[in-house]
Amino acid sequence: MTPEGLARAAEILARAERVVVSSGAGMSKESGIPTFRDAMEGLWANFDPQELATEQGFRRDPRRVWGWYAWRRQRIAEARPNAGHFAVAEMATVIPSLAVVTQNVDGLHTDAGSADVIEVHGSIRRVKCLDRGHLFSGDLPPYEDGEEQDPPACPVCGSPLRPDVVWFGEMLPVAAVERAWSLAGRCDAMLLIGTSGTVWPAAELPLVARRAGARIIEVNPVPSELTHAADVFLQGPAGQVVPTLLDEIRRRKLLGG
Numbered sequence: 001m002t003p004e005g006l007a008r009a010a011e012i013l014a015r016a017e018r019v020v021v022s023s024g025a026g027m028s029k030e031s032g033i034p035t036f037r038d039a040m041e042g043l044w045a046n047f048d049p050q051e052l053a054t055e056q057g058f059r060r061d062p063r064r065v066w067g068w069y070a071w072r073r074q075r076i077a078e079a080r081p082n083a084g085h086f087a088v089a090e091m092a093t094v095i096p097s098l099a100v101v102t103q104n105v106d107g108l109h110t111d112a113g114s115a116d117v118i119e120v121h122g123s124i125r126r127v128k129c130l131d132r133g134h135l136f137s138g139d140l141p142p143y144e145d146g147e148e149q150d151p152p153a154c155p156v157c158g159s160p161l162r163p164d165v166v167w168f169g170e171m172l173p174v175a176a177v178e179r180a181w182s183l184a185g186r187c188d189a190m191l192l193i194g195t196s197g198t199v200w201p202a203a204e205l206p207l208v209a210r211r212a213g214a215r216i217i218e219v220n221p222v223p224s225e226l227t228h229a230a231d232v233f234l235q236g237p238a239g240q241v242v243p244t245l246l247d248e249i250r251r252r253k254l255l256g257g
């Protein structure tokens with residue numbers, strides 16, 4: 001992150017009325033949650049992500065897929081928001097309107113205090129049944145680290161339970177998408193944090209904002225597929241860059257813009 005980049009980004013955000021923060025897996029990296037691709041480690045190293053994150057994969061081997069998600073759910077339950085999540089939540093107190101659109105299923109933006117969070121890929125904290133989508137709110141069986149596990153049956157219809165996340169090949173939740181795309185089309189600035197920009201349609205969001213005239217600020221330790229669309233690229237980890245950016249926005253607001 002250069003001082004010039006930081007100053008430019010802070011100026012854009014200090015003047016903005018409507019901001020959308022769009023986050024991906026890199027946002028939660030400093031909370032100890034492996035990104036989707038990093039998660040293919042240890043016991044799961046030999047599996048194809050497509051096998052673990054598709055309906056076909058689940059139908060073929062429900063024990064393996066349920067076990068993988070139970071393992072991730074356990075890691076996420078132990079995780080805490082990092083300084084980046086807290087800075088995003090704080091940013092909503094200095095910008096007139098700020099919403100968070102996240103590809104993450106870990107719920108950490110909400111834990112950090114962000115009030116308006118749109119989860120376009122669902123939430124690992126929720127469970128629903130495979131065939132009819134009945135939400136399940138009971139207790140899940142205890143999980144032994146690293147093991148495969150049979151998915152429990154839906155108490156309403158008996159179909160196996162699955163995480164309420166978006167798998168490859170599935171539609172994104174309609175209400176979340178409508179709101180996210182509408183906010184992107186009306187914002188003054190989008191702060192893009194920790195996404196590789198490779199998963200569609202989420203990767204289209206900054207392009208929608210840009211077409212509508214918004215400024216795009218990106219935070220990532222390395223350039224992504226979306227860096228070409230960014231007005232300002234702030235290189236570095238979210239847990240360091242976003243709090244620094246927040247301090248700079250506050251300073252400018254105090255100085256009157």
Ligand code: OAD
Nearest residue numbers: 024025026029035036103166194195196197199220237238
């Ligand atoms: P990826 O795992 O594709 O990319 C993570 C991004 O975070 C990369 O660009 C990293 O450089 C960046 N990154 C790493 N550490 C960071 C840090 N400390 N601070 C900021 N950025 C950091 O994650 P996403 O783009 O979110 O989809 O794509 C993940 C999606 O793909 C998931 O939502 C999931 C998966 O397939 C579905 O399940 C539909």
